[in-house]
Amino acid sequence: MIANHIEQPIVDLAEKLPKYCNYYKHLLVEELVLEADFRQLHYGKCAVIGRLCAIPDHFKLENVTVPHLPSDCKLPTGAVSVLLLNFNYDAAGDTSLAHGNYCVVRGEVVLCNVEQPNSELLTIRGLYEHLLLLGDDNKGRYAFLEAIQRTHKPALNVWHAGRIDLAEELLQSRLEVRVLCHS
């Protein structure tokens, strides 16, 4: 009985789940907003360059044009935006930051329920855990993913923000460095 128990392969859930990114990976606003499949979203810390948009009820970070991209892939500045959670000017660590300024925002990627404000946030790992609970039920998995994609939006849980001036240049140069990281 005991031997049988040992021979069974150990199913370690942690191996199937995405690994938390423990460093601030340089990401684009587009990578968070335009990802259709939430399972492919970045899980963990990230640093995003964008333009701060302070509208009365919430803060958003708008994308910045990547100058060296081919013109058919290029989005104008402010075309898409990601929601900023827990953002306030005091915690930002930069007193001169205001609406319309370019900034580097550092924080964590989460999924925010936009239909029910102040409901609990979902992480990418949480999404995978829900999917694992559904097991082999493919219909259930699709239904769950569709429901999540309808109600939730990717958002940034902000820990730090700093104002910058040369946003396009910095974005371009950080992307080039990112290529080196994975070469």
Added chain:
Amino acid sequence: MSSQSNVDLEEQLDNFIIRKTKDARKPFETAPLIAQNGQKIYNEIPLLVGDILNSSLVPNDAGVFTAHNLGTLSYRTCLVYGFVAGRGVHNKSFHKYIIDDGSETMEISIPLRPKERKLITTLHNEASVMSTTVGCENIALILQRLLSKAMAYIDGSTILPGSNILLLGRPKLFRGQISLDVISFLIDNERSRKLELAYNDCLIEFYQSQNNSEKK
């Protein structure tokens, strides 16, 4: 013996530890530029934190590491630019911080330099006394400004989590973990981030030149 406190014991413990023999080289002799396997040892090269952490110690050369992402490149000192993501545990001789450059995180140690700090503070006090003497005001003010600037270059306690720094340092392997012993540092909190742009250009150029020479 049993009445002695732990603190006394710790002090006495030093007598029983066998220290490694110190490097026989004279202090003013420059470190060799060629490793024992005939490879060139680079100094002050720009590197990503991820590549420093993936380096391994060269067995026969003290303090020389090999980076594996760039062919097999041996180096002793390197330049790193990054974001101060947090504080480590400061101790009597070092300020410790966690640095993050978007490729990995690593601990850095900045020496306290008590002697230099004391000297600069004393000189600064003298200069402020001198500024009240007639005829010396201007020179005393210039001296004060110079000394404040000098202090900014060596005082690691002014680094705050959330700032950006450029470091020149020497990697160190301790208990299986690679960390960076900082030789000098520069805080860059300017909005233009021109230092970061310049550093990135330098980094990209160096990596490309290394990859090209590898292909040849």
